[in-house]
Ligand SMILES: Nc1ncnc2c1ncn2[C@@H]1O[C@H](COP(=O)(O)OP(=O)(O)OP(=O)(O)O)[C@@H](O)[C@H]1O
């Protein structure tokens with residue numbers, strides 16, 4: 001079963017005084033299988049939020065179609081099975097956390113008794129146990145993010161769509177959100193989320209898509225996209241005189257980084273590594289570490305963005 | 312704003328702008344004011360003012376009524392000149408044509424100021440607007456009888472009163488008196504007394520009481536010379 | 541069910557808003573001030589109390605309907621609170637209807653409070669209840685519902701400030717239109733007559749919902765006047781709400 005599917009999805013916004021049409025999403029074709037955890041990456045203004053709003057029917061497509069759980073998104077009933085956390089969420093600030101969740105549960109059609117149990121459990125899960133009776137206007141940014149996540153999980157939806165779920169959270173909060181997403185994955189639910197925080201995405205996603213300027217530049221499984229071969233080797237040497245560092249710099253991919261008597265070299269392959277190690281020992285230096293570098297998501301992302309800029 | 316929004320806004324603004332020339336055109340075409348009473352301290356004629364009050368005209372009538380009372384009270388104490396009273400009462404009763412108290416008390420005010428044609432005009436306006444209310448023809452008959460000594464007219468209006476629902480029991484008695492043309496002072500006394508008994512308005516009761524005392528004095532003066540003779 | 545939830549939330553929001561209390565206090569002060577005016581008057585005491593009370597109910601209701609009404613939907617969009625709501629299984633029309641019912645309920649409570657205040661004061665003055673005022677209150681409430689629907693309609697496509705202006709002009713034109721038409725028929729040319737007639741179908745004739753004068757003087761209305769007025773108001777209500785829903789359904793929430 002497909003959790004999300006889009007076909008030629010386009011969005012035009014009218015901008016400026018003359019209300020000129022600007023296409024911010026270009027014929028997006030995307031599928032997300034049920035049970036997948038999908039990371040949606042892209043620089044600011046790439047159109048991530050726009051995509052998510054289209055999926056939830058908050059904005060209407062200029063062209064193309066989209067399905068959630070194999071139902072077309074025009075039908076409001078689709079959203080009964082979807083939880084959504086908007087970016088920088090803002091809620092009725094005169095409600096308490098509990099009241100707000102209860103309201104969400106009523107709108108989602110969850111029976112009252114089950115809603116009450118769920119609300120307590122969810123508040124606990126997102127780390128807001130003590131704050132359920134507090135008005136939302138007194139919540140901090142991170143607390144709002146947490147209550148937003150809690151309302152997205154109301155009713156155990158099989159599909160959860162999160163717009164930048166980690167933004168505004170402290171490191172502990174980020175880890176908690178990561179754990180929640182991992183738990184949802186373990187329960188076999190589909191999570192589709194956008195993010196800027198690449199290590200988080202790298203750690204928890206099955207598949208990622210990279211959106212650039214409203215176009216999907218790359219999409220695929222993480223291991224396919226990143227490959228397994230070693231991209232470069234980083235060598236740290238200690239106790240080298242400065243002229244030697246400069247001399248060895250020609251072997252490296254980038255000028256060496258020198259700090260407090262330690263020098264860091266990034267080398268292309270084994271040949272360069274052999275040459276460098278030999279010369280360091282000859283010059284009376286010591287080798288502190290040798291680390292092979294695989295291509296990471298961050299590099300892929302940056303490379304895509306650079307390539308996108310050249311296009 | 313969407314194109315539809317612009318269209319909607321334009322239409323609505325156009326409609327709003329249209330209100331001004333429309334009302335100006337109306338004022339130009341409106342029939343000339345009925346002369347006679349002189350300049351009233353009223354800015355707009357009731358026919359223009361009433362629609363502009365957007366349905367709050369009964370409230371405006373109340374406020375003008377309070378102003379009418381102040382005007383009457385102030386001038387009665389000073390120069391006893393009340394040239395604008397008719398204009399005010401007319402405005403009040405145009406704003407709220409069913410404001411019976413305004414006709415009754417306004418008519419009384421005008422009678423006290425000896426402005427009888429105006430008082431009659433006010434009563435007649437009230438009778439035309441409220442043909443089912445006995446109070447107004449009754450008061451008009453009393454005005455004819457007491458102030459203008461016109462028994463024929465008084466009889467005429469009391470006959471009107473007699474046919475209306477809720478009229479008091481003493482109306483036929485007054486009519487009988489007029490038919491037999493007897494005892495006009497006694498009738499006057501009873502008229503004022505009926506007013507005294509029938510009203511719970513302090514000012515009206517006070518006025519009626521003063522008039523009764525005057526008539527009592529008159530009756531004494533009439534009987535005293537007879538006895539002396 | 542979901543409409544009820546949205547309506548109750550709109551009601552809750554209004555109840556927790558200070559605007560409502562200040563307007564209600566203003567209304568009660570206005571009704572209460574009639575005691576002072578009555579002392580200044582010779583005659584018409586009960587009438588003054590009733591005129592002022594019905595006027596206050598109408599005026600304050602209009603202010604609530606307009607100024608809360610234009611924010612019902614637009615404020616949700618501005619503050620982005622609408623995202624978590626419209627991401628639920630709710631259609632746009634339900635949202636509009638729920639908001640409308642919520643303000644309708646708020647107005648009902650307000651009108652009820654003011655009416656109780658007015659009737660009690662009239663009772664103090666006259667020593668009897670004045671049930672003849674209730675039809676006037678009922679139709680005044682229908683008028684307020686119409687203005688609420690108009691406020692929602694305008695706020696679906698323009699800014700709150702402009703919406704408030706437009707809604708107030710619906711009130712003004714709606715209350716004027718009958719007189720305007722009568723004047724045009726009497727004195728106007730063909731163009732003016734056509735314009736007034738056209739306007740009188742576009743705008744509801746709100747003066748038809750203002751029977752306070754007749755109620756205060758206990759004058760008879762034509763037979764079936766009130767049911768007919770309710771139907772007339774219902775028809776415009778449907779038109780306004782349908783237009784608001786149609787516009788809102790095609791709108792991007794951003
Ligand atoms: N309401 C709007 N009206 C007009 N243009 C908009 C609107 N919302 C977004 N855009 C434009 O659409 C493009 C994509 O915006 P979007 O919010 O989808 O980006 P994003 O990928 O979510 O960015 P970020 O990472 O900063 O959240 C941007 O160029 C933005 O200017």
Ligand SMILES: [Mg+2]
Nearest residue numbers: 048049050087
């Ligand atoms: Mg975004």
